[in-house]
Amino acid sequence: MTIDKIIQANSSILVHITMKLSDGSAADSTKVNNKPAKIIMGDQSISAAFETQLLGMPVGSSKEFTLEAVDAFGETNPDNIHYMDIDKFSAEVPAKVGNIITFSQPGGELPGMIKEVNGSSVTIDFNHPLAGQPVTFVIDLVEIL
Incomplete structure (x- = not known):
């Protein structure tokens, strides 16, 4: 040391x-x-x-x-919360609350956590979990x- x-x-x-x-x-x-x-x-x-x-x-x-x-x-940024149609998900990548889904972006990959599934609308939060x-x-x- x-x-x-x-x-x-x-x-x-x-x-x-x-x-x-x-x-x-x-x-x-x-x-x-x-x-x-x-x-x-x-x-x-x-x-x-x-x-x-x-x-x-x-x-x-x-x-x-x-x-x-x-x-x-x-701080949590409301602009980092997005909504997707449930038909964008599959059996391999289910729309289940708590799942973290990685989306491909031009600058790399961006993880988002599914916060809510309401009918055909899926709420995804791209804010850092902390x-x-x-x-x-x-x-x-x-x-x-």
Whole structure:
């Protein structure tokens, strides 16, 4: 463990991230598959509030902090809720509440969760599943690249 290496504004880092919901339950963790996440500080892939929490962390250290929805995965955006006709679904890809369906888009794939089936209308939510809620993060700094 090297204490003299700390995260700076332009660092590239490898971290294990565990996310917990407000009830304390784990939502996700990179430790499950033992594959730490790479974060490039300053590339705007994470919020400024998240980056501020990481600055100054030494290699080998851990930190736990909670971010409000706006600084975690954002607020729920009503524009990300779409409606499709039930005939677009099949036995292989059923329109069942709770199912996550991946749709092909020009920029890649976009997952959406089926929130409601009402007659022939299927409501699909393309917001991040953790949008609209505070998230507690546990960060374990593995390496500064």
